[in-house]
Amino acid sequence: MAVAEASAKRDGARTPWRLVITLTLVVAGAVVSLVLVAAGAESGNVNAKADQWQISYWKKPIPAQGRAPENYLKPARGLLPENCGACHAAQYEDWKQSIHSKAMGPGVAGQFLTMEFSGQAACLKCHAPMTEQWGGLRSDDGQWRANSAFNAQLQSRGMVCSACHLRGHKRHGPPLPPGKTPVSQAVHGEPFRTEFFRASEFCKGCHQHPASSMIINGKTVENTYREWLDTPYPSQGKSCQSCHMPGGRHLWKGIHDPGMTRAGVSIFTSLSNEQPKVGEEIEARLTLTNTGTGHAFPTYPTPAVYLKAAFLDKVGAVVPGNFHKEKIIQRSLDMSVYPWGEKFDTRVLPGESVSLNFRRRVPAAAASLYLWVWVEPDNFYTGFYRSFLKRGKDFPGAEQLSQALQNSLDSQYLLFSRTVPIEQPVGRGYH
Numbered sequence: 001m002a003v004a005e006a007s008a009k010r011d012g013a014r015t016p017w018r019l020v021i022t023l024t025l026v027v028a029g030a031v032v033s034l035v036l037v038a039a040g041a042e043s044g045n046v047n048a049k050a051d052q053w054q055i056s057y058w059k060k061p062i063p064a065q066g067r068a069p070e071n072y073l074k075p076a077r078g079l080l081p082e083n084c085g086a087c088h089a090a091q092y093e094d095w096k097q098s099i100h101s102k103a104m105g106p107g108v109a110g111q112f113l114t115m116e117f118s119g120q121a122a123c124l125k126c127h128a129p130m131t132e133q134w135g136g137l138r139s140d141d142g143q144w145r146a147n148s149a150f151n152a153q154l155q156s157r158g159m160v161c162s163a164c165h166l167r168g169h170k171r172h173g174p175p176l177p178p179g180k181t182p183v184s185q186a187v188h189g190e191p192f193r194t195e196f197f198r199a200s201e202f203c204k205g206c207h208q209h210p211a212s213s214m215i216i217n218g219k220t221v222e223n224t225y226r227e228w229l230d231t232p233y234p235s236q237g238k239s240c241q242s243c244h245m246p247g248g249r250h251l252w253k254g255i256h257d258p259g260m261t262r263a264g265v266s267i268f269t270s271l272s273n274e275q276p277k278v279g280e281e282i283e284a285r286l287t288l289t290n291t292g293t294g295h296a297f298p299t300y301p302t303p304a305v306y307l308k309a310a311f312l313d314k315v316g317a318v319v320p321g322n323f324h325k326e327k328i329i330q331r332s333l334d335m336s337v338y339p340w341g342e343k344f345d346t347r348v349l350p351g352e353s354v355s356l357n358f359r360r361r362v363p364a365a366a367a368s369l370y371l372w373v374w375v376e377p378d379n380f381y382t383g384f385y386r387s388f389l390k391r392g393k394d395f396p397g398a399e400q401l402s403q404a405l406q407n408s409l410d411s412q413y414l415l416f417s418r419t420v421p422i423e424q425p426v427g428r429g430y431h
């Protein structure tokens with residue numbers, strides 16, 4: 001019940017009609033109402049045909065490809081990204097730099113060493129979804145057994161070309177650009193070309209948890225597709241691919257890329273006094289607006305973004321005392337209970353803003369006022385790996401998870417900064 005009310009509050013704030021529907025449904029029971037609210041929220045912008053198609057396309061695991069047809073050219077018979085890269089060099093060079101190519105990195109592989117086949121399968125559905133990438137499969141009798149088609153090398157490559165483009169060795173892809181004649185049939189058969197490759201529904205299977213999964217404060221844990229539906233982007237024809245695969249590029253840049261994140265937000269500062277002096281009171285404001293991110297900024301509960309303000313001394317250290325302030329942008333989950341709780345959700349929806357207000361008397365030690373935005377793309381994982389590593393160095397996976405911890409720290413970056421010099425009182429110089 002509490003869950004349904006919370007969802008009514010959140011959705012109702014923006015679209016009153018949804019509030020009415022939700023309140024009527026609360027009597028019918030929390031679970032039923034949530035399902036219907038979800039369906040109601042999706043009607044209109046959902047590409048229903050693409051959604052039907054993606055459900056059958058993304059059967060997981062993706063059925064084994066079987067033997068490659070004899071008439072295919074030799075390099076086109078293999079499933080590894082390098083096979084495709086031999087001819088599709090542009091996509092391959094992009095993909096290699098992308099996070100999809102690192103989906104079986106040390107953070108996942110390290111945890112796998114302590115997991116049964118059934119547990120691994122729950123992760124492989126998104127991280128390496130082809131049958132050939134699964135060490136074990138579930139037999140008809142419900143038992144998990146070693147998979148004779150398993151290819152460990154293919155598994156280690158994560159979200160490979162073949163997972164998105166091959167079904168029974170048949171190529172699937174977007175429509176040909178106008179005026180271009182197909183030539184691929186001589187190489188690996190005529191591809192099945194469909195508009196669905198340009199629909200957001202194509203990405204939904206791995207970037208949106210189903211409505212039947214855990215609902216926390218009215219929202220699934222991964223809720224990107226539904227967040228996108230609630231923005232103006234679907235009606236402008238802007239899909240996930242428009243922003244994440246511009247010009248067909250295979251880079252899928254996101255919050256790990258400072259340039260991409262900068263393009264998704266606008267940051268402004270304002271000061272009550274542009275030339276602050278020691279002893280004066282000053283009010284500074286740092287505002288971040290979601291102007292170009294097609295979902296909540298950020299969409300997952302894993303990153304954290306901080307708005308920060310501080311007085312720095314002449315060596316650049318924060319002046320001790322109450323001379324700094326910060327605000328966190330994150331959806332923070334409480335995983336110590338089941339179902340999980342939500343500690344807070346301060347993420348910024350498209351068109352919305354968040355501000356940090358900093359009002360202080362300028363301390364004598366201040367050489368500058370510093371305003372900045374700090375991004376930790378893997379904030380949740382840093383804490384998770386640290387607590388896992390407390391089990392000791394000899395614990396299976398400890399080596400990979402130490403590497404994953406280091407990677408999560410290396411991914412942090414400065415998104416924005418502004419330094420405002422403080423006018424020094426006469427007679428106090430640096431000479």
Ligand code: HEC
Pocket residue numbers: 073075076077078079080083084085086087088161162165166171172173174175176181182183184187188191193
């Ligand atoms: C021996 C060269 C070769 C290899 C290897 C190869 N392809 Fe192709 N592929 C082609 C050619 C040539 C085309 C046609 C391209 C064009 O018309 O611009 C094509 C077309 C395609 C298309 C459809 C694009 C269109 O024409 O609409 C997809 C998708 C595709 N390949 C995926 C793959 C994947 C995935 C792999 C690896 C599993 C792969 N290919 C391996 C040569 C190759």
Ligand code: HEC
Pocket residue numbers: 081084085088091092093095100159160161162164165173174197198202241245247248250
């Ligand atoms: C996460 C899924 C995904 C993966 C992984 C992926 N692709 Fe694609 N690919 C797409 C989508 C979606 C499009 C359509 C993009 C568009 O037109 O907006 C596409 C388009 C293409 C095309 C059509 C030509 C074009 O640029 O429009 C080719 C060829 C292709 N991909 C090859 C590859 C190769 C080779 C790899 C691996 C190195 C790969 N893809 C990995 C999803 C994927």
Ligand code: HEC
Pocket residue numbers: 102103104105106107108111119122123124125126127205206207208209222300302381404
């Ligand atoms: C519904 C799809 C989905 C499932 C199922 C899933 N993941 Fe992920 N995972 C993602 C996405 C999307 C990201 C990237 C976003 C993020 O960083 O949270 C990710 C990121 C990660 C990362 C951090 C990045 C990295 O590679 O180090 C780890 C670790 C991870 N997942 C482990 C797991 C494990 C273990 C399981 C199974 C218990 C699992 N995932 C199940 C979609 C999924």
Ligand code: HEC
Pocket residue numbers: 099100102103104105108125126127129159163202203204205206207240241244245252253254255256257377
């Ligand atoms: C079969 C599952 C699957 C599909 C389909 C899929 N992804 Fe992903 N995606 C993942 C996983 C898993 C990760 C995280 C990998 C990791 O960090 O370990 C990821 C990561 C990403 C990221 C990384 C962002 C960042 O910086 O953290 C972006 C952006 C992304 N995907 C966009 C897309 C788009 C757009 C599509 C549709 C064209 C798509 N994905 C389709 C599984 C998938």
Ligand code: HEC
Pocket residue numbers: 200203204207224225228233238239240241242243244253254255256260261263264265292293294295296297298299300301302303
């Ligand atoms: C209008 C452009 C736009 C659209 C549309 C869009 N995104 Fe994004 N996306 C961004 C920007 C900018 C970022 C980087 C800032 C951030 O992380 O929120 C991002 C970040 C991400 C991330 C990184 C993880 C995170 O926590 O933010 C993932 C995954 C992702 N998008 C997936 C998707 C999927 C799936 C869709 C379609 C349902 C989609 N995006 C639609 C612009 C867009």
